[in-house]
Amino acid sequence: MSQTVDRALSILPLLAEGPADLGQVADRLGVHKSTALRLLRTLHEHGLVYRQSDQRYRLGARLFALAQEAMENLDVREIAHPHLARLNEACGHTVHLAVHEEGEVLYIDKVESRYPVRMYSRIGRPVAITVAAVAKLLLADLPEPERRAVAEKLDYPLYTARSTPNAPAFLRELEKVREQGWATDLGGHEESINCVAAPIRGADGRVVAAMSVSAPNVVVTADELLTLLPLVRRAADAVSGEYSGRNPITQAAKE
Amino acid sequence: MSQTVDRALSILPLLAEGPADLGQVADRLGVHKSTALRLLRTLHEHGLVYRQSDQRYRLGARLFALAQEAMENLDVREIAHPHLARLNEACGHTVHLAVHEEGEVLYIDKVESRYPVRMYSRIGRPVAITVAAVAKLLLADLPEPERRAVAEKLDYPLYTARSTPNAPAFLRELEKVREQGWATDLGGHEESINCVAAPIRGADGRVVAAMSVSAPNVVVTADELLTLLPLVRRAADAVSGEYSGRNPITQAAKE
DNA sequence: ATGGGCGTTGCGCACGTTGCAACGCTCCTG
């Protein structure tokens, strides 16, 4: 809506790909060098862009700080963290917390597996939305028309043979997840990794977040992982209760 | 330099404090509501702000993604990480990696202590620049005039009785650190926590990052922690060698 | 009912932003 700001902000994802010099930025923005310079200067003053010793620009430090502060304002995260930790202690596997925002699903917290073989993931990184168990839960809760709209717009990359192939299949899966109240990803993203996930609901019953337990085949089979479902659901329900203000704080969460 | 962008970017730190509605944003920017609305819309389109269900704005998801990508473009971090991990395995304490940028020093990586008592810190968060061991190393390497300029501008909060009290004391400390090639923080930030740090240098000999080992008194005394200094320096030197391209990859780092 | 608070829209004018051209600089190359 605002041309100047729009251009300035377009610089950020551009620099995210890697450092670039003034000319490159100007070219990719389709503006004159002097314009790009002014925009970069403004970004620089706000610390979003840093000028490294070779004069090239890259993303700046304030970005980290902002992202951190944004994190801390997500109160689901704060409430859920001790529960994630306890769940991890109970089963030993990697535990994730994810939320839905603007068509993306992203991990906002994680407790690493205690086994040597771990799955790769990063907090803040969008998840594979068509296959991840947490994504299914978060999307399944959307009102029907919106859910369909989202499903139509998505790409369906075939990470593995078991990946969700297309929109109709995805919508069917979401319907199932919606009914059963939990979700799985059995090798749909990485052949050898399975997940079980359960929803976290707010006071109004809407799904605000989802938590999952992930483990590679070499550690536990899919069937064994499924036996953890009650544990995951209990943890998620505990967070739900706390988040919606029903249960003040569960005893276990205190310590 | 660019008014519109300047105003738009000023919204971000403002929202970092917590969600705010249109009126609040407009007030704190000192602009008309309609102006604030347009700016917020533009930020929204780029995913930097998110409109939550109660219509208030808060920082958005793309911010996380950007910060993550920015991280991954810091190649020191990538190179250093395995060394941090091994250092942590060797001594068991919390290991930090920090860089200097635009007058701030911030942690860009961390491996948690294996002891139950841990120090609080967060990746991306600026460190207590006047007392942290890593900050001393990074600032000590600046050319003298710049170093003095920075020292003069800083605040010297008295976190503890042993905190650096003022600019002259800080400059003396930096001089000492510069000469000895390593730094400590003995209870200068938190009464019961000590750190030892060593510098990581680029091909030109300039300090590009610093790594430290931190531990609370209750786990090891300051003297005991100091015995780890050779270990820390060796790790830092290994990173320096790899980063500057001298040693391709050390054997230990491979596994 | 009615007022206040909120976000939103259309509009005309002013001002901030734009692209150009010219400059200074460093780094190659002949």
Next chain:
DNA sequence: CAGGAGCGTTGCAACGTGCGCAACGCCCAT
């Protein structure tokens, strides 16, 4: 060592865009 190419930087005048205003619609509380 002169010359040229490539880069970032500056001042300027013309344009276009973002600005504040005022009015509207909406929801909630009184």
